[in-house]
Amino acid sequence: MLSTLELKVTPFHERTSRLSVAQNWRRWAGYRVVGSYDLSLDHEYWAIRDRAALIDVSPLMKYVIEGPDAARLLHRLTPRDIDRMTVGQVAYTGWCDEEGKLIDDGTISRLGPQHFRLTAAEPSLRWLSMNAVGMDVRITELTDQVAALSLQGPKSRAVLNRVCKDKLDGLKYFRWMNTSVGNVPISVSRTGYTGDLGFELWMEADQALPVWDALMTAGDDYGITPCGILAMDMARVEAGLFMLDVDYTAAPHAWIEGQKSSPLEMGLDWAVNLDKKGYFVGRRALEREKREGSAWRMVGIEVEWEGLERLFAEVGLPPQIPSMAVRESRPIMCDGKQVGYASTSTWSPVLKKYIALAHVQRPYYEVGTSVLMEVTVEHHRKYAPAKVVKLPFYEPAWKKK
């Protein structure tokens, strides 16, 4: 038995712990998951961008919502138009408090007319139940019972086609289907956290290992590579995807108003369906924000290399930047004052650029604005010239094809 003082391990632990050369573990929602398998992140990162990366994402919170009012509940809870969601569809969404500030984000899969799966970063049972008062729904948490694998990269489809009973060629971006691997039933969604071609696989926890093994064997010819969450962290920044409590503070975790963010501020305009019918939590506030414009925006920041090089050359060094994503706030300046902050920055190996996700104030968040980002050069604070750019930084043609 696991003592309560230990972190939980995922259903894949038997495999992942053995494969991890680096034994570099990270905490994720009370679980212990592999940070990186290798001593350097190169091999895992490039698996995401060029081959097939197998990532254990079991710690994702998972809920099943069933019953005659299941759609009504999600319609009320999120800014997505659930009525327009067909069975087989997956929708990414954030959800808000009454003030229109983000509580969490995740995906909703419509498994049946009255049957949904919701993923979340944070425990959400209480929030779900509170909003379901008087509704005919059953909400079940399946976080520990359902194992999840993310297979990401341009070769992910080819690998799955080899192991799954059904071909995945017809599975479109943000759709899911049922199939099986050997005799293990799984559901596969065309989703992920990397901005590349990719899939997430959902299965019963006690049948997880045969699926892992089948993928590893079938993927061998395609260079399948177990990948930890550190390499994924670089990829998700390139893809312009943010992370709860890193790039935004969940409203319930905020001590002060200024720490909260709305989905519009986070650039989720496309996922806020203000044209949908009826009430949803935060609707009034979001309508107002839409009318008046957002005070902040999450944007992409691209550091100008030549400028960075000059700062380092002043002390006789070539630019020194960490070769992994850094979750550390860095001031963004313009016109002699601070106008925002970068929340995650990373070297992008595919773009050969130093990039960051940042919160920037109006009007500085317009694409093309020249700003400065604080960097540390030999223990001194310096300001590197940078630009506000459109997200995502990187989007390969095959992501949605």
Added chain:
Amino acid sequence: MSVNTYDAIVIGAGHNGLIAGAYLARAGKKVVILERREIVGGAAVTEEIFPGYRFSEFSYVVSLLRPEIIRDLELPRHGLKILPLPSSVTPLDNGDYLAAWADHEPTRREIYRHSPRDAEAMDEYSRVMARAAKAIKPVLSLVPPDPSSMSVRDMLGLLRLGKYAKSLSEKELYRIAKLVTQSSADLLNEWFEFDALKGTKSASGIIGTFLGPHSPGTAYVLLHHYMGEIDGAFRAWGFAKNGTGGVTAAIAASARALGAEIRTNAAVKQVIVKGGRAAGVALENGDELRAKVVLSAADPKRTFLGFVESQYLPDEFVTQIKSFRVRGSSGKVNIALSALPQFTCLPGESPLHKGAISISPSIDYIERAYDEAKYGQFSKNPYIDIIIPSMIDRDMAPPGHHVMSCFVQYAPYDIEGGWDDQKRDAFGETVIRTLERYAPNIRRIIVGKQVITPKDIERIAGITGGNIFHGELLLHQLFFLRPAPQWADFRTPLPGYYFGASGAHPGGGVMGAAGKLAAHEVLRDWR
């Protein structure tokens, strides 16, 4: 303007020509890039030599390609991906190996296994070389000054121009000056004792030269290869997705997107001169194209002795170009395989199969290989630099099958009696026999092989003399002396005619600096 009238004509669609064309188009110029072959890329091409098996036919690894070019031309958006080469390994005659990885600890432990002393020496050696490379690197992106003679003092002066030079002590500067003139054998013998380590290190000092590890000047080439390794996150050798042709395909796509026109099957015969200025080109097919400037990105011999009538160039310059050394010394064998070669030292499939594999057991081995070449023969026991691209990029061969790239030295361009089919076959056989010593199953799994001699490099890639760098990386052919004294700033004695390829400063390799810098000089002169 008529269809055949341009602001600028670029001759040659190697990576340098494509880059020059892209930068000119980016500045709003109407540009055409002319290529004699049916495909673009020059020495940086991928070809499907056998159905299903794709090869980086000539150049096979990338390290020097300048990141600012990647960013300026948005090459990732046009498909460029550079996949890291994680390791290198030298098989030993006793069935063991010597390996190196990107990570310091395992590498140190590995060297320690063979020589504890060398393990420590390596740390310091790396620091010294990296600092020297750091000092020299900025010089690569400078347009060379124009001193009339070359001395150690000039060399130091040039280094002081470098942005990082102020962090170097006088002692270090002199160490660099020494490095630049030393032989790689002398340098390495000062530091190390383990033969395979010295052999492998010395190999990078002779690549593309007609010299042995004991020849003075080879230490510099060693340093030249260190350049790619000093920038931390963007370090080291990589393999381009879809082979080296993936690099030029991305540059070509970017150039087109920027508005440049690229014509293949368009061999240039001559540069048209009007009123003492380059005014266009005449193609082999008889077409004439007009432009304000012409930029040649072909090799220096073609550029100055082939395309331009000698009356338009000063005699002294013509003499200098004639004596510019372009003797090819390397060949390549590209092999399609039905399975993974089984190296005695790497049974089964090892992660080391993803990196470079070097047949370089000792300095003596390589020097002996050179001895044969000196007297007009190809080496009977050659130095071979191997990679298995299908282990890095699975799209290079059918699933389960592999392609293997073998860069071989020495194979002299001026082989005794001249190259013919029989000698090419014998050369190929020598390479297979050498490989067999380390990977006994190799012959049985060969599906097809392409043997490339320096003569073939000249014939296929259009590089006079077949030297992989368009001219040896020798001290007297570098910096402000490349391709000739006073003409290292991408201008030529013929006004309106520019030169920006591997035969120009800062030299060969898929680096792009010459093409980019040449385009900048063209734009600077634009009126």
